[in-house]
Structures are given as structure tokens and as C-alpha cells.
């Protein structure tokens with residue numbers, strides 16, 4: 001067991017009250033998880049202030065408290081450590097507690113509004129194929145080699161994050177790929193990690209409920225690159241308006257990828273259809289199984305990062321050519337008789353929805369209808385709702401607005417906010433059915449020979465969260481069921 005003094009290495013300490021030469025059993029940012037001999041880190045959050053739970057943590061056996069302001073009553077048996085920023089201290093302490101696992105493997109982080117899961121998952125599969133033992137931290141799931149560890153967040157809290165990285169090291173992983181969400185950067189969940197590389201995908205409208213302004217959202221994403229060390233690489237998407245800005249102040253080795261202009265890693269789409277993409281990458285013509293221009297970007301990000309990590313270009317392209325996308329991302333099935341294409345996709349931002357619908361339009365051979373089923377999550381950015389409503393209506397032949405994860409909100413109200421974005425000329429196309437299963441069933445019943453159904457927003461999710469309860473729900477399963485039912 002490590003001592004508190006050892007765990008505090010590199011933490012910006014303002015004051016210590018009590019003995020810090022005590023063994024620490026575990027760290028926790030949640031008083032409800034505290035057991036005897038633990039250190040409680042009090043963090044100021046959104047719903048609550050961890051400082052309010054210090055006495056509760058001590059009552060449950062905490063022998064150390066890390067906080068920004070010392071409580072009025074001090075217990076003689078507890079060591080209090082006052083720090084300038086407990087969230088940041090929590091990250092550094094979690095690293096020390098688990099022997100800084102991020103320094104024992106090559107850790108590559110991916111940030112951006114869309115594409116993080118796809119890029120991180122492709123990198124994990126690519127490096128596994130190239131003979132490495134790898135770890136993955138992603139929205140869909142965490143992975144240590146073949147072992148799956150369920151994910152609760154896109155980027156876990158610092159303690160779970162370092163515990164997972166330590167398991168990866170213990171199980172012999174030499175590479176780890178992780179998504180770095182803007183929430184995680186802002187809440188310092190990645191503090192103290194040593195990244196060997198950072199990847200930027202793109203930045204568009206999302207999470208303005210949290211970051212308030214687009215400028216602030218950009219600033220937060222950029223700060224990930226600002227923190228990279230000089231022996232890391234940083235690769236950005238040159239075709240995104242904010243791509244260059246992301247690397248402006250980084251100390252890391254800079255690189256770019258693009259489909260449109262000169263870049264370190266330049267790709268060009270030659271064919272783009274339901275069987276995949278054919279691209280010119282440098283001098284080489286390569287076929288990929290992933291579909292759509294947005295995936296051409298993801299592939300270039302993966303290719304660039306792998307080469308910057310020291311891999312051979314040809315080996316990378318050969319392995320990458322064979323890989324499938326992440327679960328629930330442009331995941332399609334074709335019905336047996338009517339040859340209706342049903343696509344399950346995780347598009348939950350206006351930009352992702354627009355991209356996926358543009359890709360579908362491109363796949364059309366003739367006059368097939370595009371039927372879209374989409375909703376927006378509750379307790380999340382409300383400003384994206386009318387925009388997603390508008391995008392869906394504008395680029396589909398029929399649209400069914402439905403529930404996503406309403407969480408604590410009224411699904412009917414979320415749908416009304418989506419409807420508000422639909423222009424007068426598009427209204428005829430739209431119906432609203434808050435029951436998601438009914439909505440998918442109705443879309444299937446509308447579909448004629450070779451039509452295309454898009455079910456957007458929930459991708460891999462296996463539940464629907466309503467008032468704090470996660471009810472089992474799987475878009476792809478429901479789609480399969482409906483195809484079978486209607487073609488009986």
C-alpha cells in the first residue's frame with residue numbers, strides 16, 4: 001500500500017494538517033463509496049459540492065481528505081490536504097496511486113465532436129492486428145485485449161481511468177487508445193496522464209448546455225493539445241475550420257490530414273458506396289469496408305496516427321483495409337425480400353445527422369425513399385433539437401420524430417422542440433410517435449422495395465433511460481424484429 005505522502009507527489013499542495021505518512025487503502029471522489037482507510041477527494045461538481053460530504057466521508061472511515069477549503073471542524077484522526085484544485089489533484093493522485101500506468105504504455109487520445117469512438121476503436125483493432133496487446137477506453141465499451149469492461153462514460157473518472165490503465169499494464173498491453181470527451185478535459189478527468197499522441201477529428205454543435213458558448217467548447221478541446229508534451233505527436237483535421245487552431249500552442253510534434261488540400265496525410269475518395277470506400281492514400285489505392293465521407297476522415301486520422309506512432313505505411317493500410325466500423329455506427333442490415341436497407345447510427349448531433357444523411361443520399365441508385373427515425377436526448381443541449389429536426393426533415397423523404405433517452409424530461413416536449421425546426425414545406429413529411437418501438441415499426445411499414453431506413457441517435461446503446469431507469473432497448477434488435485414481422 002502507498003502512503004498519502006507518496007500519492008501526493010506532484011500535487012500542488014497549499015497546506016497539510018495532520019500526518020500524511022499514513023497508508024491509503026483506496027481513493028474516492030464519492031463519499032458514498034468510502035471505506036475505512038480511504039482518502040476522500042472533495043470536488044466541486046454541478047449538482048453538488050463534494051466539500052459538503054467531508055463529514056460523511058469521515059464517518060464512513062476516511063483517514064485523509066483532499067479539499068480546496070478546510071472544513072470548520074477538524075478531526076484529529078484525519079489528515080487534511082488543502083489543494084488549489086481538487087479535480088486536478090484527483091487526477092495526479094490517481095496516477096500515483098496506480099503507479100502512473102499511462103507512462104508504462106503508449107497512450108493515444110482522440111478528441112472532437114464526432115468520430116472519437118470510431119477512430120479509437122479502429123486504432124485498437126489496427127494495432128491488435130499488427131501484433132500488439134492493446135487497451136481501449138470508449139463510449140461503447142472499454143477493452144483490455146479481448147476482455148470487455150462495460151463503460152459508463154466516454155471518458156471515465158480519473159480513478160476508474162487509472163485503474164483501467166493499470167489493469168492494461170498488468171495484462172501486458174503496450175498501447176492504449178482512449179476517447180477524450182470535452183467534459184473529461186473540463187473536469188480534469190485526464191489530469192496527470194502522459195499522452196504519446198493526440199488526435200483531433202472535428203468540432204461542431206454539441207454540449208452547449210454544458211460549455212455555454214461555442215468558443216468555450218473550442219477552448220476546452222484545444223486545451224487537450226496545449227497540455228501534450230514535446231515528445232508526443234498531435235494530428236489535426238485540416239479540413240475542419242478549427243483544425244489548425246487546435247495545434248496552435250501545442251509543444252507536441254504537429255501533423256495534419258485532409259481530403260481536400262495538401263497535408264502530411266492526404267487522402268482522396270475515388271468510390272463511395274454501400275460496399276465501402278476506395279481511396280487514394282498517398283500513391284496507393286486502397287479499399288476500406290467503412291462507408292461515407294465522414295469515415296474517410298476517420299480513416300485518415302487513424303492512418304496518420306499509426307504512422308506517427310512509428311508503423312509502416314503499407315502494413316497499416318493493408319490491415320486497415322480489412323477492418324469494420326464500431327458497433328452502432330452506420331451498422332446496416334438488409335431485409336430478405338424487399339431488400340430494404342435499415343441503418344442504425346449514433347448520429348446525435350446536427351453535423352453527424354447531416355453527414356449520415358448525405359452519405360445515404362449518395363448510396364441511392366434510383367428513387368429509393370429515405371425514411372428517418374430520430375429523437376434527441378433529454379437533459380442535454382436543447383439548442384440542437386430544432387436543428388436536428390430541420391436536418392432530418394430537409395434530407396429525408398419521411399421522418400418520424402421519436403424519443404431518444406428522455407431522462408428526466410417529457411418526451412413530448414423534446415419532440416415539440418424538434419418539430420419547431422421543421423420548415424413549413426417539410427411539415428407534411430413528418431410524423432411524431434414518442435414510443436420508439438412504434439416509430440421503428442411504422443418506418444418499416446412505410447418502406448417499399450429497396451428503401452432506406454435510418455434509425456439515428458442511439459447506435460450501440462442497449463437501453464432507453466427514462467426517469468433514472470434504464471429500460472432494455474436495442475435499435476438493431478427492434479429493426480431485425482420488425483423486418484421479420486413485416487416479411488413473414
Ligand SMILES: CC(=O)N[C@H]1[C@@H](OP(=O)(O)OP(=O)(O)OC[C@H]2O[C@@H](n3ccc(=O)[nH]c3=O)[C@H](O)[C@@H]2O)O[C@H](CO)[C@@H](O)[C@@H]1O[C@H](C)C(=O)N[C@@H](C)C(=O)N[C@H](CCC(=O)O)C(=O)O
Nearest residue numbers: 029030031043045046047048050053153154155157181183
Ligand atoms: C455533467 C457531468 O459531466 N457530470 C459528471 C460530474 O458530476 P457532477 O459534477 O454533477 O457531480 P455532483 O453530483 O455535482 O457531485 C460533485 C462531487 O460530489 C461527490 N458526491 C456527490 C454526492 C454525495 O453524496 N457524495 C459525494 O461525494 C460526487 O462524487 C462528485 O465528485 O462528475 C461525475 C463523477 O466523475 C460524473 O459521473 C458526472 O457525469 C454525469 C453522470 C454525466 O452524465 N456526464 C456526461 C454528460 C458526460 O460526462 N459525458 C461525456 C461524453 C460527452 C460526449 O459525448 O462527448 C463522457 O465523457 O461520458
Ligand SMILES: Nc1ncnc2c1ncn2[C@@H]1O[C@H](COP(=O)(O)OP(=O)(O)OP(=O)(O)O)[C@@H](O)[C@H]1O
Nearest residue numbers: 113114115116117118139294329345346347352356
Ligand atoms: N468524422 C466524422 N465527422 C462527422 N460525423 C461523424 C464522424 N465520424 C462519425 N460521425 C457520425 O457521428 C456518429 C458518432 O460517431 P462516433 O461514435 O465515432 O463519435 P463520438 O465522437 O465517439 O461520439 P460521442 O461524443 O458520443 O462519444 C456516427 O454514428 C456518425 O453518424
Ligand SMILES: N[C@H](CCC[C@H](N)C(=O)O)C(=O)O
Nearest residue numbers: 348376377380404405457458
Ligand atoms: N455522449 C453523448 C451521447 C448522446 C447519445 C444520445 N442517445 C443521448 O442520450 O442524448 C451525451 O451524453 O451527450
Ligand SMILES: [Mg+2]
Nearest residue numbers: 116117139154
Ligand atoms: Mg464516443
